Amino acid sequence: MTSPNDPTVRTGVWLIGARGSVATTAVAGCAAVTAGLHPATGMVTETPPFGSAGLPPLSSLVFGGHDTVGCPLPKRAEQLAAGGVLPHGLPSAVRGELAAANDEIRAGGPLPGDTRPDTALIEAFTADIVAFRERHGLARVVVVNVASTEPAPVSHSARLPASSLYAAAAVEAGCPYVNFTPSTGLRTAALTDAASARGLPHAGRDGKTGQTLLRSVLAPMFVQRALSVRAWSGTNLLGGGDGAALADPAAAAAKNAGKERVLADTLGAAPEGEVHIDDVPALGDWKTAWDHIVFDGFLGSRMVLQTIWQGCDSALAAPLVLDLARLVARAHETGRSGPLPELAFYFKDPDPGAPAALSDQYAALVAFAAHLGEAR
Secondary structure: OOOOOOOOOOEEEEEEOOOOHHHHHHHHHHHHHHOOOOOOOOOHHHOHHHOOOOOOOHHHEEEEEEEOOOOOHHHHHHHHHHOOOOOOOHHHHOHHHHHHHHHOEEEOOOOOOOOOOHHHHHHHHHHHHHHHHHHHOOOEEEEEEOOOOOOOOOOOOOOOOHHHHHHHHHHHOOOOEEEOOOOOOOOOHHHHHHHHHOOOEEEEOOEOOOHHHHHHHHHHHHHHOOOEEEEEEEEEEEOHHHHHHHOOHHHHHHHHHHHHHHHHHHHOOOOEOOEEEEEOHHHOOEEEEEEEEEEEOHHHOEEEEEEEEEEEHHHHHHHHHHHHHHHHHHHHHOOOOEEOHHHHHHEOOOOOOOOOOHHHHHHHHHHHHHHHHHOO
Protein backbone atom coordinates (compact mmCIF):
# COMPACT_ATOMS: atom_id res chain seq x y z
CA MET A 1 0.00 0.00 0.00
CA THR A 2 1.36 3.42 -0.99
CA SER A 3 1.96 5.79 1.90
CA PRO A 4 -0.81 8.40 2.11
CA ASN A 5 1.87 10.98 2.94
CA ASP A 6 3.65 10.41 -0.39
CA PRO A 7 3.39 13.82 -2.12
CA THR A 8 3.05 12.09 -5.51
CA VAL A 9 -0.19 10.38 -4.46
CA ARG A 10 -3.24 12.50 -5.24
CA THR A 11 -6.92 11.97 -4.51
CA GLY A 12 -9.78 13.23 -6.64
CA VAL A 13 -12.94 14.80 -5.23
CA TRP A 14 -15.71 14.79 -7.84
CA LEU A 15 -18.51 17.11 -6.74
CA ILE A 16 -22.07 16.75 -8.00
CA GLY A 17 -23.32 20.34 -7.97
CA ALA A 18 -19.75 21.53 -8.47
CA ARG A 19 -20.64 25.18 -9.09
CA GLY A 20 -22.97 25.52 -6.11
CA SER A 21 -22.28 27.43 -2.92
CA VAL A 22 -21.14 24.42 -0.88
CA ALA A 23 -18.81 23.10 -3.57
CA THR A 24 -17.31 26.54 -4.27
CA THR A 25 -16.73 27.13 -0.56
CA ALA A 26 -15.11 23.70 -0.20
CA VAL A 27 -12.72 24.26 -3.11
CA ALA A 28 -11.81 27.79 -2.01
CA GLY A 29 -11.51 26.70 1.62
CA CYS A 30 -9.24 23.77 0.82
CA ALA A 31 -6.94 26.10 -1.14
CA ALA A 32 -6.97 28.71 1.64
CA VAL A 33 -6.12 26.21 4.38
CA THR A 34 -3.43 24.53 2.27
CA ALA A 35 -1.80 27.90 1.60
CA GLY A 36 -1.91 28.85 5.28
CA LEU A 37 -4.26 31.79 4.60
CA HIS A 38 -6.88 30.59 7.09
CA PRO A 39 -7.04 27.97 9.86
CA ALA A 40 -8.98 24.73 9.34
CA THR A 41 -11.86 25.83 11.58
CA GLY A 42 -14.73 23.33 11.42
CA MET A 43 -12.62 20.51 9.98
CA VAL A 44 -12.78 17.67 12.47
CA THR A 45 -10.18 15.70 10.51
CA GLU A 46 -7.62 18.41 11.25
CA THR A 47 -7.90 17.84 15.03
CA PRO A 48 -5.45 15.64 17.02
CA PRO A 49 -7.49 12.38 17.11
CA PHE A 50 -7.19 12.15 13.32
CA GLY A 51 -3.52 12.96 12.94
CA SER A 52 -2.42 9.34 12.58
CA ALA A 53 -5.39 8.07 10.53
CA GLY A 54 -3.46 8.21 7.26
CA LEU A 55 -5.91 10.58 5.60
CA PRO A 56 -4.92 12.15 2.28
CA PRO A 57 -3.46 15.62 2.88
CA LEU A 58 -5.55 18.60 1.83
CA SER A 59 -2.76 19.56 -0.55
CA SER A 60 -3.24 16.25 -2.40
CA LEU A 61 -6.90 16.83 -3.28
CA VAL A 62 -7.83 17.51 -6.91
CA PHE A 63 -11.34 18.82 -7.63
CA GLY A 64 -13.74 18.34 -10.51
CA GLY A 65 -17.40 17.57 -10.93
CA HIS A 66 -20.71 17.83 -12.72
CA ASP A 67 -23.17 20.73 -12.78
CA THR A 68 -26.03 21.94 -14.92
CA VAL A 69 -25.17 25.64 -14.60
CA GLY A 70 -22.39 27.51 -16.34
CA CYS A 71 -21.22 30.19 -13.88
CA PRO A 72 -17.42 29.76 -13.56
CA LEU A 73 -16.11 28.97 -10.08
CA PRO A 74 -14.01 32.16 -9.78
CA LYS A 75 -17.11 34.24 -10.53
CA ARG A 76 -19.22 32.17 -8.12
CA ALA A 77 -16.59 32.69 -5.42
CA GLU A 78 -16.73 36.46 -6.01
CA GLN A 79 -20.51 36.34 -5.54
CA LEU A 80 -20.10 34.43 -2.28
CA ALA A 81 -17.52 36.95 -1.05
CA ALA A 82 -19.91 39.79 -1.88
CA GLY A 83 -22.53 38.01 0.24
CA GLY A 84 -20.17 37.59 3.18
CA VAL A 85 -19.85 33.81 2.80
CA LEU A 86 -16.18 33.90 1.79
CA PRO A 87 -13.66 36.34 3.26
CA HIS A 88 -13.04 39.50 1.26
CA GLY A 89 -10.07 39.00 -1.03
CA LEU A 90 -10.05 35.19 -0.86
CA PRO A 91 -11.41 34.62 -4.40
CA SER A 92 -8.45 36.58 -5.79
CA ALA A 93 -5.95 34.82 -3.52
CA VAL A 94 -7.03 31.34 -4.66
CA ARG A 95 -8.14 32.20 -8.18
CA GLY A 96 -5.71 29.72 -9.71
CA GLU A 97 -7.10 26.81 -7.70
CA LEU A 98 -10.68 27.84 -8.48
CA ALA A 99 -9.90 28.09 -12.19
CA ALA A 100 -8.20 24.68 -12.19
CA ALA A 101 -11.24 23.08 -10.56
CA ASN A 102 -13.56 24.92 -12.95
CA ASP A 103 -11.67 23.43 -15.91
CA GLU A 104 -12.57 19.98 -14.57
CA ILE A 105 -16.34 20.57 -14.34
CA ARG A 106 -18.47 18.81 -16.94
CA ALA A 107 -22.09 19.29 -17.97
CA GLY A 108 -24.51 17.34 -15.80
CA GLY A 109 -28.07 16.39 -16.53
CA PRO A 110 -30.54 15.50 -17.63
CA LEU A 111 -30.93 19.02 -18.99
CA PRO A 112 -34.25 20.18 -20.48
CA GLY A 113 -34.73 18.58 -23.87
CA ASP A 114 -32.19 15.82 -23.25
CA THR A 115 -33.88 12.64 -24.47
CA ARG A 116 -31.04 10.25 -23.71
CA PRO A 117 -32.07 7.21 -21.65
CA ASP A 118 -30.69 6.57 -18.18
CA THR A 119 -28.10 4.14 -19.51
CA ALA A 120 -26.66 6.74 -21.89
CA LEU A 121 -26.50 9.42 -19.19
CA ILE A 122 -24.80 7.06 -16.73
CA GLU A 123 -22.31 6.06 -19.42
CA ALA A 124 -21.50 9.71 -20.17
CA PHE A 125 -21.12 10.63 -16.50
CA THR A 126 -18.94 7.58 -15.90
CA ALA A 127 -16.67 8.51 -18.80
CA ASP A 128 -16.23 12.01 -17.34
CA ILE A 129 -15.13 10.63 -13.96
CA VAL A 130 -12.79 8.02 -15.44
CA ALA A 131 -11.18 10.59 -17.73
CA PHE A 132 -10.64 12.91 -14.74
CA ARG A 133 -8.94 10.12 -12.79
CA GLU A 134 -6.72 9.13 -15.68
CA ARG A 135 -5.87 12.68 -16.73
CA HIS A 136 -4.46 13.49 -13.30
CA GLY A 137 -3.09 10.04 -12.43
CA LEU A 138 -5.23 9.91 -9.28
CA ALA A 139 -5.02 7.06 -6.82
CA ARG A 140 -8.82 7.20 -6.41
CA VAL A 141 -11.75 9.54 -6.81
CA VAL A 142 -14.46 10.12 -4.20
CA VAL A 143 -17.79 11.25 -5.65
CA VAL A 144 -19.65 13.64 -3.31
CA ASN A 145 -23.20 14.79 -3.98
CA VAL A 146 -23.68 18.42 -2.87
CA ALA A 147 -26.41 19.29 -5.39
CA SER A 148 -29.77 20.83 -4.51
CA THR A 149 -32.32 18.60 -2.82
CA GLU A 150 -34.61 16.76 -5.22
CA PRO A 151 -38.12 15.48 -4.43
CA ALA A 152 -38.49 11.89 -3.29
CA PRO A 153 -38.82 9.61 -6.33
CA VAL A 154 -42.26 8.65 -7.61
CA SER A 155 -43.04 4.94 -7.48
CA HIS A 156 -42.67 3.14 -10.80
CA SER A 157 -41.06 6.17 -12.45
CA ALA A 158 -39.76 5.59 -15.93
CA ARG A 159 -36.30 6.82 -14.99
CA LEU A 160 -33.96 7.11 -12.03
CA PRO A 161 -33.71 10.38 -10.09
CA ALA A 162 -30.81 12.55 -11.24
CA SER A 163 -28.94 11.89 -7.98
CA SER A 164 -29.11 8.13 -8.65
CA LEU A 165 -27.80 8.58 -12.19
CA TYR A 166 -24.68 10.20 -10.73
CA ALA A 167 -24.44 7.55 -8.01
CA ALA A 168 -24.66 4.81 -10.64
CA ALA A 169 -21.87 6.51 -12.57
CA ALA A 170 -19.73 6.57 -9.43
CA VAL A 171 -20.22 2.82 -9.02
CA GLU A 172 -19.49 2.15 -12.69
CA ALA A 173 -16.30 4.21 -12.40
CA GLY A 174 -15.24 2.27 -9.29
CA CYS A 175 -15.46 5.29 -6.99
CA PRO A 176 -16.49 5.51 -3.33
CA TYR A 177 -19.52 7.74 -2.84
CA VAL A 178 -20.85 10.27 -0.32
CA ASN A 179 -24.39 11.66 -0.38
CA PHE A 180 -24.39 14.98 1.46
CA THR A 181 -28.00 15.66 0.39
CA PRO A 182 -31.41 14.16 1.26
CA SER A 183 -31.79 12.99 -2.36
CA THR A 184 -32.00 9.29 -3.19
CA GLY A 185 -28.50 8.87 -4.57
CA LEU A 186 -27.16 5.39 -3.89
CA ARG A 187 -30.09 4.34 -1.69
CA THR A 188 -31.75 1.92 -4.04
CA ALA A 189 -31.37 -1.81 -3.55
CA ALA A 190 -29.77 -2.30 -6.95
CA LEU A 191 -27.18 0.48 -6.53
CA THR A 192 -26.31 -0.46 -2.95
CA ASP A 193 -25.76 -4.05 -4.01
CA ALA A 194 -23.69 -2.94 -6.99
CA ALA A 195 -21.45 -0.79 -4.77
CA SER A 196 -20.87 -3.69 -2.39
CA ALA A 197 -20.11 -6.02 -5.27
CA ARG A 198 -17.46 -3.58 -6.49
CA GLY A 199 -15.95 -3.27 -3.00
CA LEU A 200 -16.83 0.42 -2.70
CA PRO A 201 -17.46 2.23 0.59
CA HIS A 202 -20.27 4.76 0.72
CA ALA A 203 -21.76 7.11 3.30
CA GLY A 204 -24.83 9.27 3.67
CA ARG A 205 -27.17 10.91 3.62
CA ASP A 206 -27.93 14.62 4.19
CA GLY A 207 -25.19 16.57 5.94
CA LYS A 208 -25.88 17.58 9.54
CA THR A 209 -24.90 21.24 9.72
CA GLY A 210 -27.25 23.22 11.98
CA GLN A 211 -30.69 22.54 13.36
CA THR A 212 -30.36 18.75 13.34
CA LEU A 213 -26.86 18.99 14.79
CA LEU A 214 -28.35 20.81 17.76
CA ARG A 215 -31.21 18.32 18.01
CA SER A 216 -28.76 15.42 18.20
CA VAL A 217 -27.22 17.11 21.25
CA LEU A 218 -30.39 18.25 23.02
CA ALA A 219 -32.59 15.18 22.53
CA PRO A 220 -30.21 12.85 24.47
CA MET A 221 -30.11 15.46 27.26
CA PHE A 222 -33.86 15.10 27.80
CA VAL A 223 -33.61 11.31 27.79
CA GLN A 224 -30.66 11.25 30.19
CA ARG A 225 -32.37 13.63 32.61
CA ALA A 226 -35.66 11.64 32.41
CA LEU A 227 -37.58 14.66 31.13
CA SER A 228 -40.61 13.92 28.97
CA VAL A 229 -40.67 15.74 25.64
CA ARG A 230 -44.25 16.47 24.60
CA ALA A 231 -43.73 18.52 21.44
CA TRP A 232 -40.83 19.69 19.28
CA SER A 233 -41.57 22.18 16.51
CA GLY A 234 -39.18 23.97 14.21
CA THR A 235 -38.96 26.61 11.51
CA ASN A 236 -36.22 27.23 8.97
CA LEU A 237 -35.78 30.50 7.10
CA LEU A 238 -33.28 30.27 4.27
CA GLY A 239 -32.50 31.70 0.87
CA GLY A 240 -30.07 30.88 -1.90
CA GLY A 241 -30.32 27.72 -3.99
CA ASP A 242 -31.45 25.63 -1.04
CA GLY A 243 -34.31 27.99 -0.24
CA ALA A 244 -35.51 27.90 -3.83
CA ALA A 245 -35.22 24.13 -4.08
CA LEU A 246 -36.97 23.53 -0.74
CA ALA A 247 -39.86 25.80 -1.70
CA ASP A 248 -41.07 22.66 -3.50
CA PRO A 249 -43.15 20.81 -0.86
CA ALA A 250 -41.92 17.44 -2.12
CA ALA A 251 -38.28 18.48 -1.72
CA ALA A 252 -39.00 19.95 1.72
CA ALA A 253 -40.62 16.67 2.79
CA ALA A 254 -37.48 14.77 1.76
CA LYS A 255 -35.35 17.21 3.78
CA ASN A 256 -37.54 17.04 6.89
CA ALA A 257 -37.47 13.25 7.06
CA GLY A 258 -33.88 13.36 8.31
CA LYS A 259 -34.62 16.15 10.78
CA GLU A 260 -37.41 14.09 12.31
CA ARG A 261 -35.44 10.84 12.39
CA VAL A 262 -33.00 11.97 15.10
CA LEU A 263 -35.89 12.77 17.47
CA ALA A 264 -37.69 9.48 16.86
CA ASP A 265 -34.48 7.46 17.22
CA THR A 266 -33.41 9.24 20.41
CA LEU A 267 -36.72 9.79 22.18
CA GLY A 268 -38.23 6.45 21.18
CA ALA A 269 -41.08 8.08 19.26
CA ALA A 270 -41.56 11.25 17.28
CA PRO A 271 -43.10 14.00 19.46
CA GLU A 272 -45.84 16.33 18.29
CA GLY A 273 -44.77 19.14 16.02
CA GLU A 274 -43.40 19.69 12.55
CA VAL A 275 -40.55 21.46 10.81
CA HIS A 276 -41.49 24.23 8.39
CA ILE A 277 -39.11 25.54 5.74
CA ASP A 278 -39.64 29.02 4.29
CA ASP A 279 -37.79 30.42 1.29
CA VAL A 280 -36.56 33.95 2.02
CA PRO A 281 -34.43 34.95 -1.00
CA ALA A 282 -33.11 38.07 0.76
CA LEU A 283 -31.19 35.84 3.21
CA GLY A 284 -28.94 34.49 0.46
CA ASP A 285 -26.70 31.74 1.85
CA TRP A 286 -27.62 32.54 5.45
CA LYS A 287 -30.28 30.73 7.44
CA THR A 288 -32.14 30.95 10.73
CA ALA A 289 -33.45 27.82 12.45
CA TRP A 290 -35.82 28.14 15.40
CA ASP A 291 -36.93 25.26 17.66
CA HIS A 292 -39.70 25.30 20.27
CA ILE A 293 -39.58 22.34 22.71
CA VAL A 294 -42.31 21.60 25.24
CA PHE A 295 -41.38 19.15 27.99
CA ASP A 296 -42.59 17.95 31.38
CA GLY A 297 -40.53 18.10 34.54
CA PHE A 298 -41.06 16.71 38.04
CA LEU A 299 -44.72 16.44 39.10
CA GLY A 300 -45.85 17.39 35.61
CA SER A 301 -44.39 20.90 35.60
CA ARG A 302 -44.75 22.19 32.01
CA MET A 303 -41.60 23.84 30.66
CA VAL A 304 -40.34 25.24 27.37
CA LEU A 305 -36.92 25.48 25.72
CA GLN A 306 -36.44 27.66 22.64
CA THR A 307 -33.31 27.79 20.51
CA ILE A 308 -32.23 30.01 17.62
CA TRP A 309 -29.45 28.97 15.26
CA GLN A 310 -28.22 31.55 12.75
CA GLY A 311 -25.44 30.67 10.38
CA CYS A 312 -24.08 30.33 6.87
CA ASP A 313 -24.96 26.91 5.53
CA SER A 314 -22.12 26.80 2.99
CA ALA A 315 -19.50 27.65 5.62
CA LEU A 316 -20.97 25.01 7.93
CA ALA A 317 -21.12 22.35 5.21
CA ALA A 318 -17.84 22.85 3.32
CA PRO A 319 -15.45 21.59 6.05
CA LEU A 320 -17.64 18.52 6.52
CA VAL A 321 -17.47 17.78 2.79
CA LEU A 322 -13.67 17.92 2.94
CA ASP A 323 -13.67 15.70 6.05
CA LEU A 324 -15.88 13.11 4.40
CA ALA A 325 -13.92 13.04 1.16
CA ARG A 326 -10.72 12.33 3.10
CA LEU A 327 -12.26 9.74 5.42
CA VAL A 328 -14.01 7.81 2.66
CA ALA A 329 -10.91 7.91 0.45
CA ARG A 330 -8.88 6.40 3.28
CA ALA A 331 -11.59 3.81 3.96
CA HIS A 332 -11.41 2.78 0.30
CA GLU A 333 -7.62 2.60 0.46
CA THR A 334 -7.79 0.25 3.47
CA GLY A 335 -10.27 -2.08 1.76
CA ARG A 336 -13.51 -1.06 3.45
CA SER A 337 -16.66 -1.54 1.40
CA GLY A 338 -20.39 -1.02 1.87
CA PRO A 339 -22.06 1.52 4.16
CA LEU A 340 -20.04 3.40 6.77
CA PRO A 341 -22.25 3.92 9.86
CA GLU A 342 -19.13 5.15 11.68
CA LEU A 343 -19.57 8.42 9.79
CA ALA A 344 -23.04 9.08 11.28
CA PHE A 345 -21.53 12.12 13.05
CA TYR A 346 -21.87 13.97 9.74
CA PHE A 347 -25.40 13.00 8.68
CA LYS A 348 -29.05 13.60 9.51
CA ASP A 349 -29.98 10.24 7.99
CA PRO A 350 -26.94 8.03 8.57
CA ASP A 351 -26.39 4.47 7.44
CA PRO A 352 -28.11 1.69 9.42
CA GLY A 353 -26.57 0.64 12.71
CA ALA A 354 -25.42 4.10 13.77
CA PRO A 355 -26.21 5.71 17.13
CA ALA A 356 -28.42 8.83 17.16
CA ALA A 357 -26.69 10.96 19.84
CA LEU A 358 -23.88 13.22 18.67
CA SER A 359 -21.55 12.23 21.53
CA ASP A 360 -21.91 8.54 20.66
CA GLN A 361 -21.42 9.32 16.98
CA TYR A 362 -18.25 11.25 17.73
CA ALA A 363 -16.88 8.36 19.79
CA ALA A 364 -17.58 6.00 16.87
CA LEU A 365 -15.87 8.41 14.47
CA VAL A 366 -12.73 8.65 16.61
CA ALA A 367 -12.61 4.85 16.90
CA PHE A 368 -12.96 4.64 13.12
CA ALA A 369 -10.04 7.02 12.67
CA ALA A 370 -7.93 4.86 14.97
CA HIS A 371 -8.84 1.80 12.92
CA LEU A 372 -7.84 3.58 9.71
CA GLY A 373 -4.49 4.45 11.28
CA GLU A 374 -3.86 0.84 12.30
CA ALA A 375 -4.36 -0.25 8.68
CA ARG A 376 -1.20 1.53 7.55
